[in-house]
Amino acid sequence: xxxxxxxxxxxxxxxxxxxxxxxxxxxxxxxxxxxxxxxxxxxxxxxxxxxxxxxxxxxxxxxxxxxxxxxxx
Amino acid sequence: xxxxxxxxxxxxxxxxxxxxxxxxxxxxxxxxxxxxxxxxxxxxxxxxxxxxxxxxxxxxxxxxxxxxxxxxxxxxxxxxxxxxxxxxxxxxxxxxxxxxxxxxxxxxxxxxxxxxxxxxxxxxxxxxxxxxxxxxxxxxxxxxxxxxxxxxxxxxxxxxxxxxxxxxxxxxxxxxxxxxxxxxxxxxxxxxxxxxxxxxxxxx
Numbered sequence: 078x079x080x081x082x083x084x085x086x087x088x089x090x091x092x093x094x095x096x097x098x099x100x101x102x103x104x105x106x107x108x109x110x111x112x113x114x115x116x117x118x119x120x121x122x123x124x125x126x127x128x129x130x131x132x133x134x135x136x137x138x139x140x141x142x143x144x145x146x147x148x149x150x
Numbered sequence: 151x152x153x154x155x156x157x158x159x160x161x162x163x164x165x166x167x168x169x170x171x172x173x174x175x176x177x178x179x180x181x182x183x184x185x186x187x188x189x190x191x192x193x194x195x196x197x198x199x200x201x202x203x204x205x206x207x208x209x210x211x212x213x214x215x216x217x218x219x220x221x222x223x224x225x226x227x228x229x230x231x232x233x234x235x236x237x238x239x240x241x242x243x244x245x246x247x248x249x250x251x252x253x254x255x256x257x258x259x260x261x262x263x264x265x266x267x268x269x270x271x272x273x274x275x276x277x278x279x280x281x282x283x284x285x286x287x288x289x290x291x292x293x294x295x296x297x298x299x300x301x302x303x304x305x306x307x308x309x310x311x312x313x314x315x316x317x318x319x320x321x322x323x324x325x326x327x328x329x330x331x332x333x334x335x336x337x338x339x340x341x342x343x344x345x346x347x348x349x350x351x352x353x354x
Contacts, residue, residue: 099211108280109214111347115282118204124281124354 082146083122087113090135090142106130179303182296216283217347219275223268224340227333230264248322261329268336275343281354286346293342294335301334302327 091097099117103110106127115121116131123131132139213221234257238244241253248254279287305327313319346352 109216109283111208111211111214111217112280112282114207114211118207120351121282122353127281127354 082119083143084119084146085116085131085143087131087135087142088117090137094135102131102134105134181299185292185296214283214347216275216279216286217344219271219278220340220343220347223271223275224337224344226264226267226271227337227340230260231333231337233260244320244322244326247326248320257329261333265332265336268340272339282352283347285352285354286343286350289346289350289352290339290342293338293345297334297338297341298331301331305330 087102091099091102099110099113103113106113107130108127112121112123116123128139128143132142135142237253237257237260238247242250246253247257276284276287305323309319309323309327
């Protein structure tokens, strides 16, 4: 069964926030840089806690950053 | 008459033993095939091929602490296997291990020393892992089960063949079986973490 897709605009937001690096964002939200890379590529659906942390860093709400795309037809 | 009867009994017990070994080997092999098929099926369903840009980006990211620690544990475990293999080849086999105190001390020292370092690495990995990596750690026991089954199947075959005629297995092999299975248990943990982290879909 294919997984539901969660896309985001983290990469765009990083550049809008003073070209923040992936490493810096990873440090601020308390995860590895690899997790940020996978998150940006849409290959990792984060927990609610991590999504809130990312939203806090960019001073946005979760739905401003993450978009849910269901695979159900 | 007695001699011919003994030969017949022996040939019957040999046939029984062989069929038992085949059954014993077939069960873990079927289990491994099922686990492998399910794993590959899940991987195919969940993975979308990486684009060239994504591949480039992923390869440019340095290893995380969990990956470094797991790699270190794996390399240490392989080095331990090599060292033990060399010791058993050069100083004598299992019988010598049982008789020779200095050889036994050396083997036990390598085993315990590696175990302590690997335990430290596992504790470090577990404490520093983020939420995605914690899922990779939780997936590692699946690899350990496969590792243990393979190890036990190989030991069973080896001991069954080697001591078939004797009818009994020397007690030293109890210790050697435990030691090697424990080494496999640790090695497959590190392998499992690395593979899950690299290939697994670890969504929250």
